[in-house]
Amino acid sequence: MSISHSHSVPSTVSPERIQEYGVGLFDAIPTKSALKKALKKGHIRVNDRIASTATMIQGGETIVYAPPLLVIPKRSFKLKLQVIYEDDHLAIIDKPAGILVSGNQFRTIANAxxxxxxxxxxxxxxxxxxAHRLDFATTGILLIGKTAESLRRLSKLFEEKKIRKCYYAVTIGEMNSSGIIDKPIDGKKAVSTFKCVASQVSPRFKLLNLVKLEPETGRRHQLRIHLSELGNPILGDRDYTPENLILKGKGMYLHAFSLELVHPFEDRSLVITAPFPERFIKLFPSLGKL
Incomplete structure (x- = not known):
């Protein structure tokens, strides 16, 4: 079952591939990337034929976008999730550690x-x-879209940096009380702010810190890379920690604590927090009061 949207191409247009002509044509596919995905999934037809990125628009065609309304996977991954907030348009869950958000594997948050x-x-x-991603080992706030328009609007809010995210991490070693890390990742601008909230002596690591983090950009592994480059890798991060400081078996101490945004369909602010995992509270008991 699907709901379709159509567009009549003026006869006066110059010949152009649909992957250029179709950008922004429909509200649910505002970007070139989204358009390519819709074409790849066969959701777009030109004159009643499934279109591809190579389809040429000459003028006078009828373009129809018909995404499925609701696709129930043949198998759903059985995993009880903590739902922190939910309405007709979106939901916010508390992601557990040790599971992928999405991807080709069956065992993902998306499939649950x-x-x-x-x-x-x-x-x-x-x-x-x-509507976004968290790393395999990261816990905490994950925003979910339940409608096509909600996913589109949430994506736009992320692109326009109108969603504020706050993380907490436990880091290793002596560090400054606060600062801004402005170092490119893969050649792209990446900025993170940090504040050291508390520190405690550790027999093995000498000093452990509870650090509040606010990423201003959203590069892959941004906080992990930035803290590692600062000389204060995240406790339990196997990818960006020197071999002699790797903590095995207890997971990575990075938690997506809060998310703040204006509801995409209602004129009100949403400020949602996810409780700290028990392993954080064992190291810093004061967290149990937040």
């Missing part, structure tokens, strides 16, 4: 969402999908 969330009554309801 349908059994944990209510089906949206909105006309453009889709299978719930994560």
């Amino acid at each position: 969402l349908s059994q944990n969330l209510e089906v949206s009554p909105e006309q453009d309801a889709v299978t719930p999908q994560p």
